[in-house]
Amino acid sequence: MRVRTLAIAAALAAASAGLSVTLAPTASAVTTTADDFNGDGVADLVVATPGATVDGITDAGSVTVLYGSADGVSPTRSATVTQNSSGIPSTAEYGDRFGSTYATGDLDADGYTDLLVGAPGEHMDFSSDSFGSLTVLWGGANGLANGGTEMDSPIAGSVWESEKDFAKKVVVADLDGDGTVQPAVLSRNKLWVYDDLTGRTAPTGAKYSHWFSGYVEPQTLSAGDFTGAGRAQLVVTGSQSCDDTTDCQHTGVYTWGAERLDWASLADPSAGASGENEAPTVAAAAGDIDHDGYTDLVTGHIPYSAATTGEYSDAAGFLYVRYGSAEGLGAHRTATLDQDTSGVPGVSEPGDNFGASLAVGDVTGDGYADVVSGVPGEAVGDVTQTGSVALLKGTATGLTGTGAQTWHQATSGVPGAAEASDWFGSAVRITDVDGNGTADVTIAGKGEDVFSGSTHDGADWVLRGSATGLTASGATSFSEKAFGITYPDVEFGSVLGG
Numbered sequence: 101m102r103v104r105t106l107a108i109a110a111a112l113a114a115a116s117a118g119l120s121v122t123l124a125p126t127a128s129a130v131t132t133t134a135d136d137f138n139g140d141g142v143a144d145l146v147v148a149t150p151g152a153t154v155d156g157i158t159d160a161g162s163v164t165v166l167y168g169s170a171d172g173v174s175p176t177r178s179a180t181v182t183q184n185s186s187g188i189p190s191t192a193e194y195g196d197r198f199g200s201t202y203a204t205g206d207l208d209a210d211g212y213t214d215l216l217v218g219a220p221g222e223h224m225d226f227s228s229d230s231f232g233s234l235t236v237l238w239g240g241a242n243g244l245a246n247g248g249t250e251m252d253s254p255i256a257g258s259v260w261e262s263e264k265d266f267a268k269k270v271v272v273a274d275l276d277g278d279g280t281v282q283p284a285v286l287s288r289n290k291l292w293v294y295d296d297l298t299g300r301t302a303p304t305g306a307k308y309s310h311w312f313s314g315y316v317e318p319q320t321l322s323a324g325d326f327t328g329a330g331r332a333q334l335v336v337t338g339s340q341s342c343d344d345t346t347d348c349q350h351t352g353v354y355t356w357g358a359e360r361l362d363w364a365s366l367a368d369p370s371a372g373a374s375g376e377n378e379a380p381t382v383a384a385a386a387g388d389i390d391h392d393g394y395t396d397l398v399t400g401h402i403p404y405s406a407a408t409t410g411e412y413s414d415a416a417g418f419l420y421v422r423y424g425s426a427e428g429l430g431a432h433r434t435a436t437l438d439q440d441t442s443g444v445p446g447v448s449e450p451g452d453n454f455g456a457s458l459a460v461g462d463v464t465g466d467g468y469a470d471v472v473s474g475v476p477g478e479a480v481g482d483v484t485q486t487g488s489v490a491l492l493k494g495t496a497t498g499l500t501g502t503g504a505q506t507w508h509q510a511t512s513g514v515p516g517a518a519e520a521s522d523w524f525g526s527a528v529r530i531t532d533v534d535g536n537g538t539a540d541v542t543i544a545g546k547g548e549d550v551f552s553g554s555t556h557d558g559a560d561w562v563l564r565g566s567a568t569g570l571t572a573s574g575a576t577s578f579s580e581k582a583f584g585i586t587y588p589d590v591e592f593g594s595v596l597g598g
Contacts, residue, residue: 135204135531137239139212142168142535144243145542146215147560147593148199152585154182154192161198163217163237164583164593165244168533172540172574173562175582179244181237183219187247188235190222195230197221201598205272205281207297212239216283218267224256231256232266234285238300249297253287254305264288269598273323275356277331282307284334286321289314291336291354293361308361315341316350321598324386324395326424331356335366335397335429337381349380351399353429366429369401369420369436379403379418387460387469389494394424398471398499400455411523411547412477412485417454419473419492421499435498439475443501444490446478451485453477457544459597461530463565465538468494472541474525480510480518487524489543491570505569509545513572515561516548523547524561529596534574538565546594550579554588560596 135143145166154160164180166173183192192198201218208214215237222233231253238246253266269286275293276282285292285306292306312318318338325332333355340350351366369379383400390396399420406415418438422430438455439448448454457474464470471494476487488508492499508525510518518524527544534540543561550557559579563570580592 133535135213136168137165137213137215138167138243139239139241142170143531143533144168144213145173145529145531145533145562146202146204146596147542147544148202148217148595149558149580149590149592150197150200150595151590152182152199152592153587153590154184157192157194159195159197159221160192161196161200161219163199163202163215165215166533167243168531168535170534170536172534172564172576174576175578178583180583180585181244183235189248189250190219190233190235193223195221195223198235199595201267201269201595203270203272203283203598206239207236207272207281207283208238208300209280212241214239215244216270216272218270218285220265220268224252230264232264232268232287234267234270234283236297249300249302251283251302254292254309263290266292269318269321271321271323271334271598273332273334275323275332275334277329277356284321284323286318286336289316289318291318291321291334291361293334293354293356308356310354310361310363312338312350318350320381320384320399322384322386322397324397324424326353326386326395326397326429328394328424328426335384335386337384337399339380351381364428366422369399382456383458385458385460385471388424389421389460389469389471390423390496390498391468391494394426396424396469397422397429398458398460400458400473402453402456406450411521412451412453412456414450416448416450416452417456417475418448419455419458419471419499423498433498437492437499437501439490441501444492444504445506449479451477451479454490457525457527459528459530459541461539462494463491463530463539463541464493464567464569465565466567468496470494470530471499472528472530474528474543475506476523476525478508478525480508483518483520485521485523485547486510486518487522487526487545489525489528489541491541493569503569507563507570511572513575514563515575515577516559519549521547521555527594527596532565533562534564538567540565541570542596544594544596546591548579550581551586551588556589556591558590558592558594560593
């Protein structure tokens with residue numbers, strides 16, 4: 101049964117049996133670098149494994165933080181945390197799937213980034229249903245070694261409520277414009293928005309909530325200052341039943357208001373086109389691509405009409421960009437890009453799943469946010485579904501295919517070998533883990549086989565950014581073996597954010 105204490109421990113003394121904790125060196129100063137848990141001025145990296153086995157308990161979940169340095173990241177500077185770790189206010193149980201999603205931000209405004217980890221399968225003491233929970237791991241001079249605070253669903257204490265899967269998605273952003281970030285959380289059918297977390301204590305309830313009708317199934321959650329208002333707005337996408345036979349796509353923008361969340365809907369990318377409403381959003385990410393001061397939204401789409409064959413459907417996939425402006429997302433400019441866009445290597449082919457995962461950040465250090473798109477169904481030669489990633493660059497005129505790059509395990513300098521169903525690119529993240537001003541790209545391949553006889557062990561790769569784009573120089577990769585974990589088929593490091 102889950103222990104529901106919310107006390108903050110002084111430190112994480114150890115991880116659960118078989119999982120490693122190697123704390124990073126004490127930082128000398130507090131900085132405001134994004135994703136910097138220990139305040140040393142260099143961003144850190146989190147790879148999450150919701151399917152991890154913990155003390156023999158399957159699907160309990162874990163998160164591993166690798167501390168950044170001038171040399172990048174290494175398993176020798178890392179800590180793996182589970183719900184059985186000392187100071188974590190819970191207990192690992194079957195099906196919790198701790199690490200199914202995560203977000204980062206300085207919630208207590210102390211100069212250290214904090215980590216929020218979702219466990220949508222968490223059960224309540226009185227029920228076997230998956231109500232879900234969110235755990236905040238507090239950053240400090242020694243990294244994520246300051247205990248945690250648990251946030252349960254605001255309605256989880258009621259035996260009459262049926263809302264499940266709290267913390268299936270989470271983001272952190274300054275939603276009210278007061279200079280301090282707050283969490284926003286999706287459950288199965290609700291959006292929860294919180295006020296500032298003060299005193300490292302769990303809130304008794306959400307500031308605002310929005311219920312999606314039974315016809316909407318929210319899937320992605322993003323945040324950014326899309327209108328230049330000095331505060332972030334939220335974007336939720338998901339499928340929406342239009343009638344008995346058709347699924348449409350819901351895209352809503354939610355803004356902190358005086359008494360509630362104000363919201364407005366956006367047109368679907370495929371509206372009015374052949375195959376209308378057959379392009380659900382499977383991924384979303386935000387950043388200022390054209391460096392005009394407004395955050396832009398990038399979404400990845402895989403058409404419904406595709407037949408499912410194995411892990412990924414037979415669709416090619418595409419990206420849709422809504423550029424921010426004072427009048428709102430996409431009010432003046434939108435763009436659609438795929439592998440047939442001029443300059444993008446390769447061609448759009450059935451099963452590629454271009455856009456299945458997305459990240460936005462400045463890989464080249466020129467001030468324009470770039471976009472990394474996972475293409476996990478990509479074939480390389482005759483090796484099917486080995487996967488790849490594509491880097492598309494930001495410019496003053498927006499996202500372009502010019503100068504785009506494609507990387508996979510058959511690319512010279514990338515560790516490993518291209519094998520069938522590796523799904524390289526199943527998740528991506530952009531983080532400057534060496535602190536040199538050009539952000540680096542982490543790539544998950546959830547189908548990578550590491551142990552004999554298994555097929556879903558999972559692994560991660562880090563490619564360095566440079567002024568010209570991604571480079572194989574200094575490239576590294578790691579699987580669970582590097583952290584002393586030996587459970588097969590858990591898809592190690594398969595989650596790289598929300």
